[in-house]
Amino acid sequence: MSNKKVRxxxxxxxxxxxxxxxxxxxxxxxxxxxxxxxxEISAEKLPRVGGKFIQMEDEIAGIAAAIGGSLAGLKAMxxxxxxxxxxxQENLGYAAIAEIPLVVVNVQRGGPSxxxxxxxxxxxxxxxxxxxxGDHPIIALSPxxxxxxxxxxxxxxxxxxxxxxxxxxLTDEVVGHMRxxxxxxxxxxxxxxxxxxxxxxxxxLPYGVTGDELVPPMAAFGDGHRFHVTGLMHxxxxxxxNSSENAEKVLDRLMNKINKNLDDIIExxxxxxxxxxxxxxxxxxxxxxxxxxxxxxxxxxxNAGMFRPITIWPFPEEQVRKLSEKVKxxxxxxxxxxxxxLEVERxxxxxxxxxxxxxxxxEVITPEExxxxxxxxx
Numbered sequence: 001m002s003n004k005k006v007r008x009x010x011x012x013x014x015x016x017x018x019x020x021x022x023x024x025x026x027x028x029x030x031x032x033x034x035x036x037x038x039x040e041i042s043a044e045k046l047p048r049v050g051g052k053f054i055q056m057e058d059e060i061a062g063i064a065a066a067i068g069g070s071l072a073g074l075k076a077m078x079x080x081x082x083x084x085x086x087x088x089q090e091n092l093g094y095a096a097i098a099e100i101p102l103v104v105v106n107v108q109r110g111g112p113s114x115x116x117x118x119x120x121x122x123x124x125x126x127x128x129x130x131x132x133x134g135d136h137p138i139i140a141l142s143p144x145x146x147x148x149x150x151x152x153x154x155x156x157x158x159x160x161x162x163x164x165x166x167x168x169x170l171t172d173e174v175v176g177h178m179r180x181x182x183x184x185x186x187x188x189x190x191x192x193x194x195x196x197x198x199x200x201x202x203x204x205l206p207y208g209v210t211g212d213e214l215v216p217p218m219a220a221f222g223d224g225h226r227f228h229v230t231g232l233m234h235x236x237x238x239x240x241x242n243s244s245e246n247a248e249k250v251l252d253r254l255m256n257k258i259n260k261n262l263d264d265i266i267e268x269x270x271x272x273x274x275x276x277x278x279x280x281x282x283x284x285x286x287x288x289x290x291x292x293x294x295x296x297x298x299x300x301x302x303n304a305g306m307f308r309p310i311t312i313w314p315f316p317e318e319q320v321r322k323l324s325e326k327v328k329x330x331x332x333x334x335x336x337x338x339x340x341x342l343e344v345e346r347x348x349x350x351x352x353x354x355x356x357x358x359x360x361x362x363e364v365i366t367p368e369e370x371x372x373x374x375x376x377x378x
Contacts, residue, residue, distance in 0.1 A: 011145075021190055025049070027046060029080065038105060059088055092132050098231060099215075101195055102167070103160055147182040197223075206238045233246065262314055280306045331357065
């Protein structure tokens with residue numbers, strides 16, 4: 001018998017439902033518009049499943065608490081928006097080098113600074129990749145609907161656990177606050193991945209790998225294993241090391257555990273690309289306008305298509321490169337003044353024409369605006 005449920009649900013609510021389905025049992029955070037519902041609903045529902053919710057004094061402490069929850073063995077999440085995401089950057093880097101599974105939700109809003117707290121934006125894409133200092137990998141996912149927010153949140157936890165890494169969910173005010181009728185799948189039909197734990201011997205190395213392994217097993221504090229966690233460059237035991245040879249070894253493994261698994265990590269949607277002459281590349285809520293624009297253009301006899309990265313980082317370079325070799329033009333539509341378009345230009349390198357339509361004034365980009373821009377560049 002199926003236990004699927006049909007619900008009218010808000011995007012932020014779907015995020016919490018997906019997190020709970022994936023096994024989230026700890027939330028550390030601080031309320032901030034337009035992500036606050038994620039904290040509120042987590043506070044309500046986590047105690048019902050034996051989980052813990054804590055509201056900290058600020059966004060820095062929120063992610064720090066979530067890191068602590070993950071180190072103690074629980075699947076942990078924190079959520080924020082705009083300025084809060086900026087505050088979380090140092091600890092995001094800490095989670096990356098210490099290889100701590102963690103999901104960080106950023107419901108994007110207008111900026112910079114306090115900006116437009118109740119208006120949508122997609123201005124944090126590059127910050128998700130480069131916001132903290134140093135070289136490190138990051139996985140960032142971007143849903144465009146309420147149901148996809150549920151699915152992407154489950155996947156974010158799975159990827160965080162599988163690769164021992166922080167995963168960012170880049171949603172936005174539109175996706176976070178709109179309501180749609182969705183079908184929540186039976187929990188038994190959802191793939192759940194848990195971190196690999198070490199054996200019960202006394203030789204546990206928290207960052208030790210053998211052979212071709214790239215992701216070390218992870219013990220929880222309190223399980224009986226003695227180990228050290230630091231934000232400094234460290235050796236296999238977890239203790240600090242100033243060796244340049246060791247630093248190179250650590251960074252190579254951190255990068256390779258993502259770069260050598262791109263086929264598993266990268267996800268995207270293709271829409272009407274078979275005969276497309278112009279492709280609208282878009283993501284998040286803006287992709288909804290882009291898909292509608294494609295339909296309008298098709299009705300006017302223009303062969304348009306859409307490519308939507310669901311995995312923003314690592315960026316689907318191979319797919320975009322192949323696309324650029326068979327279309328005349330790529331139009332990047334995004335709610336900022338030009339971020340992903342720079343990545344597309346870098347990848348395409350003149351193989352086709354690249355154009356951009358962007359907004360950063362708190363208004364969504366409409367299908368009509370995208371269609372008009374597409375006709376202009378053609």
